[in-house]
């Protein structure tokens with residue numbers, strides 16, 4: 299990717315998924331940053347080392363910061379980068395909206411209510427809310443966002459890329475594609491070693507798995523020779539990987555169906571699907587993923603969803 303003027307900056311994460319790839323793109327004049335990392339001192343140190351490595355004066359030579367999506371490991375440090383570099387921060391309109399509303403107390407309350415309705419036990423909810431309070435420091439929003447529209451052409455390093463909206467993993471997720479060299483900056487939409495997490499948390503798109511599959515299919519018409527991703531290795535077999543991921547979800551949907559015995563809450567189904575000890579962070583992803591599959595199946599008419607007067611929600615076949 300260096301021959302295209304793109305340089306990978308890998309930033310450590312304190313999770314099981316222990317890194318995120320951000321990028322520096324060298325233009326004729328100045329540089330672009332693609333994705334920021336979590337807001338924490340380790341991230342600042344890594345960016346400082348990267349600026350030193352390429353002899354970049356961040357105040358004068360970073361022209362813009364572009365975010366593929368609003369997830370904290372990609373967006374968290376963008377506020378700090380804006381202050382540091384004085385550069386504008388760009389993202390999709392949809393992504394900006396989620397970023398500006400999601401980490402508000404009222405959104406957390408809605409999420410806990412949503413989880414409670416889906417059977418998550420109160421002690422676990424309490425732990426989750428304590429964890430979230432600690433998590434807040436990982437996110438520092440920029441003071442202002444600027445917008446990248448679908449179809450917009452953007453110079454990144456040597457090449458010009460077209461912005462493609464690819465929802466599902468995150469609302470308003472952007473990928474960037476260069477047709478001449480068939481290079482694809484994929485963010486978290488298309489990963490090689492792990493399957494991008496598709497979660498439903500009761501806000502935004504009600505069937506994110508459908509959105510994800512649709513936006514994967516949108517890529518099937520593209521000739522891609524290199525995927526430069528947000529996590530894991532750079533890879534070249536994009537179309538094979540798309541088929542693999544689509545197949546993975548079909549299999550997963552079958553497995554979810556098998557775990558719906560009688561009337562069960564999403565939490566009960568989640569527990570039987572993920573039959574191991576989960577950290578709080580993983581528990582949330584596991585619930586989100588289970589809910590994305592369940593809501594997809596409801597939408598397809600394959601299972602039923604019933605809400606009690608108490609608010610509690612049950613799924614059955």
Ligand SMILES: [Zn+2]
Pocket residue numbers: 367369467468486
């Ligand atoms: Zn993500």
